[in-house]
Amino acid sequence: MENPISFRIEGKLGGGRLGRAGVLSTPHGEIKTPAFVTVGTKATVKGITPEQLRTLGAQVVLANTYHLFLQPGDELVRDAGGLHTFMHWQGPMMTDSGGFQVFSLGAAYGKEISKITKETDPQLLLNEGTPDPDSPKLAKIDADGVTFKSHINGDMHYITPEKSIEIQHNLGADMIFAFDECTSPLEPLHYQQEALDRTHRWAKRSLDYHKSKENSKRQALFGIVQGGRHEELRKESAEKLAGMDFDGYGIGGSFAKEDMSTAVKWVNGILPEDKPRHLLGIGEPLDLFMGAENGVDLFDCVAPTRLGRTGTVYTRNGRLSLLRASCVDDFSKIDEDCDCYACMNYTRSYLAHLFRAKEMLGPLLGSIHNLRFTIRLVDRIRESILDGSFDALKADVLGAYYGSTEK
RNA sequence: GUGCCUAUGGUGUAAUGGUUAACACUGGAGUUUGUGGAACUCUCGAUUCGGGUUCAAUUCCCGAUAGGCACC
Numbered sequence: 001m002e003n004p005i006s007f008r009i010e011g012k013l014g015g016g017r018l019g020r021a022g023v024l025s026t027p028h029g030e031i032k033t034p035a036f037v038t039v040g041t042k043a044t045v046k047g048i049t050p051e052q053l054r055t056l057g058a059q060v061v062l063a064n065t066y067h068l069f070l071q072p073g074d075e076l077v078r079d080a081g082g083l084h085t086f087m088h089w090q091g092p093m094m095t096d097s098g099g100f101q102v103f104s105l106g107a108a109y110g111k112e113i114s115k116i117t118k119e120t121d122p123q124l125l126l127n128e129g130t131p132d133p134d135s136p137k138l139a140k141i142d143a144d145g146v147t148f149k150s151h152i153n154g155d156m157h158y159i160t161p162e163k164s165i166e167i168q169h170n171l172g173a174d175m176i177f178a179f180d181e182c183t184s185p186l187e188p189l190h191y192q193q194e195a196l197d198r199t200h201r202w203a204k205r206s207l208d209y210h211k212s213k214e215n216s217k218r219q220a221l222f223g224i225v226q227g228g229r230h231e232e233l234r235k236e237s238a239e240k241l242a243g244m245d246f247d248g249y250g251i252g253g254s255f256a257k258e259d260m261s262t263a264v265k266w267v268n269g270i271l272p273e274d275k276p277r278h279l280l281g282i283g284e285p286l287d288l289f290m291g292a293e294n295g296v297d298l299f300d301c302v303a304p305t306r307l308g309r310t311g312t313v314y315t316r317n318g319r320l321s322l323l324r325a326s327c328v329d330d331f332s333k334i335d336e337d338c339d340c341y342a343c344m345n346y347t348r349s350y351l352a353h354l355f356r357a358k359e360m361l362g363p364l365l366g367s368i369h370n371l372r373f374t375i376r377l378v379d380r381i382r383e384s385i386l387d388g389s390f391d392a393l394k395a396d397v398l399g400a401y402y403g404s405t406e407k
Numbered sequence: 408g409u410g411c412c413u414a415u416g417g418u419g420u421a422a423u424g425g426u427u428a429a430c431a432c433u434g435g436a437g438u439u440u441g442u443g444g445a446a447c448u449c450u451c452g453a454u455u456c457g458g459g460u461u462c463a464a465u466u467c468c469c470g471a472u473a474g475g476c477a478c479c
Contacts, residue, residue: 041442062441070443100441112447115440138443151443182441224441252441280441287440302442310445312438325435 005175005220005247007033007276007297011386018268018295021385024276026092026174027218028084031059033276034292034385036378037094037300038371042067043077043087046305047364048371050089056340056368057375061089062300065167065176066098069157070150074170082172093173094300097164097206099180099199099224100281102146103254106139107184115281117185117256141181143198161205169215177250178206180224185254192228199226200240207244220247222278225267229259238270248276251296261290268295285314285377285401289394292381304374308366311355314373316400320348322366327352340372341365 006025013019024031038045038053041064045053053061063083068074080086083093107113140147145160159167164179180199183192203223210221223246227233241249249271251264264279271277278298279291291299307313311322315335320327322334330348342351342365354362377397384393 037441039442046442064441067442094441096441098441101443104441105443109443114438177441180441250441255440257440278441283440299440301440303440306439306442306445310439321437323435 002217003220003247004216004218005276007248007274009274013293013385013390014388017293018265019293019385019390020273020295020297021382022276022297024092024297026060026220028090028092028174029059031092031298032379032382033297034288034378034382035059035298036288036375037062037278037298038375039300039302039305040087040089041302042071043083045367045371046309047360047367050087052341052368053089053371054091056372057379058091058371060092060094060298061087062094062096063087063171063173064096064098064101065164065171066096066101066148066159068095068171069098069159069167070152070155074167078170078172084172092175094175094278095168095171095173095177096280097168097177097179097224098146098148098159099164099177099252100182101148102139102141102180103182103184105148105151106137106141106146107187108254109137109139113184113186113254115254116260117254141198145179146181161202162209165206165209165213165221169210169213169219172215173219175220175222175248176210178203178221178223178246180226180250180252182252182254183226183228185228185256185259187228189230192230192233196226196228196233196237199224200237203241203244203246207246211245222246222248222250222276224250224252224280225271226252227263228253229256229263231262231266234263234266235270238267242271246275248278250278250280252280260287261294264291264294264296285374286398288374288378288381289398292378292385293390293394299378301374304370305367308368308370309363311362311366313351313366313369316397318401322348322351322355322362324352328356334369335373338369338373339376340369342369 007022009020009022011021022033024033037060038058040061043063077083077086084090138149138151145158148157161179168176179202181195183195210216223241223244225237225241227237251267276297279296281301282299283301284303313320313334316337327348332348333343334348335343384390
């Protein structure tokens with residue numbers, strides 16, 4: 001049977017490292033990897049038209065199963081002709097499985113926990129124990145699936161691996177994800193193991209259901225590696241999933257920052273080389289270099305849009321809050337090196353005015369800039385892998401970004 | 408002109424004869440990584456002025472000043 005996607009490696013990083021550049025072919029076009037996947041959770045990259053996305057160099061958009069299932073409903077999207085038609089994006093698309101919402105609406109709901117934990121003391125992470133069961137959650141896990149309480153109207157919904165895949169079939173993205181459980185790093189080891197076993201069973205069920213449908217001929221299914229910060233679990237997960245016939249792989253989890261690179265290395269050393277790997281929910285400049293260096297082909301992250309929308313922009317010299325007093329009369333561009341629409345036409349002063357006046361153009365321009373900044377950075381990383389200048393680029397970019405006074 | 412009322416951060420409001428005068432917005436500095444929501448965390452900043460009563464006054468009294476209302 002013909003595969004819905006194919007992946008071709010065009011160049012490798014060398015030096016015994018896992019990094020590579022390639023081309024991922026999908027039913028809606030090619031993706032040059034490494035690539036940054038723009039996040040369009042509810043079938044829209046907030047405030048950005050598909051035409052603008054193309055101008056930004058966006059190659060692929062990621063929407064979310066959970067959100068679209070609740071609103072407007074996957075069957076409606078199917079009846080509209082699928083996500084591509086519905087949202088007027090004819091390029092490659094992915095959908096996340098809803099697995100992350102098990103985390104964000106469950107263990108992490110209303111808590112200080114986010115995808116990247118700041119906690120650096122491993123003892124604390126391990127001893128924190130299971131978060132108190134009385135705390136309100138919108139997601140409850142059992143062996144078979146997850147009960148969600150809609151954040152929109154309180155309706156209860158039960159999502160199983162099969163249901164997640166069914167929804168994703170209706171949505172019709174080119175690449176879809178198995179239903180997984182993203183665990184909190186605060187969970188103890190025994191829970192991580194239990195959750196991982198469950199994620200593996202769900203991966204198998206996702207795959208079996210997917211393969212039983214015609215959609216598997218035009219939609220690729222990615223399995224998701226979990227295992228938290230534990231080497232044994234990460235490697236076990238990579239091996240288990242590598243043994244299943246997925247079209248590609250996601251690397252999931254909630255990490256302490258410094259655990260991320262080791263987890264990626266463990267996993268990518270095991271996953272089949274000829275299939276694409278997607279590091280879920282990452283990242284920022286440092287993380288993109290780390291991922292690319294260690295064999296990640298796809299990244300997605302809400303940071304560029306969330307930050308940009310709320311007034312924080314990337315510059316070559318680090319992050320800059322446009323709300324800062326110093327921006328009020330700063331008539332320079334956001335970033336001298338940037339070729340985006342915002343940088344070509346507007347000053348920091350104007351952007352500061354828009355954000356202070358709460359004008360809607362501010363969030364749009366901030367999103368445009370951060371997306372372009374991130375997409376372009378990953379594009380440059382790709383080129384550098386192909387022409388052998390990766391290390392020089394990394395030193396140059398990260399030196400300016402993290403070593404400068406702008407921050 | 409007379410009478411009445413009011414006067415607390417930049418703005419709008421709390422409170423009290425006794426620690427450190429509270430809250431919201433604004434201002435300043437941050438956080439944000441498969442988007443529940445945009446939210447959250449710090450932080451600067453005030454008792455109109457002058458007298459008096461009192462151990463102690465932002466609080467009670469008198470006056471000034473300013474504003475509001477009413478009346479002539």
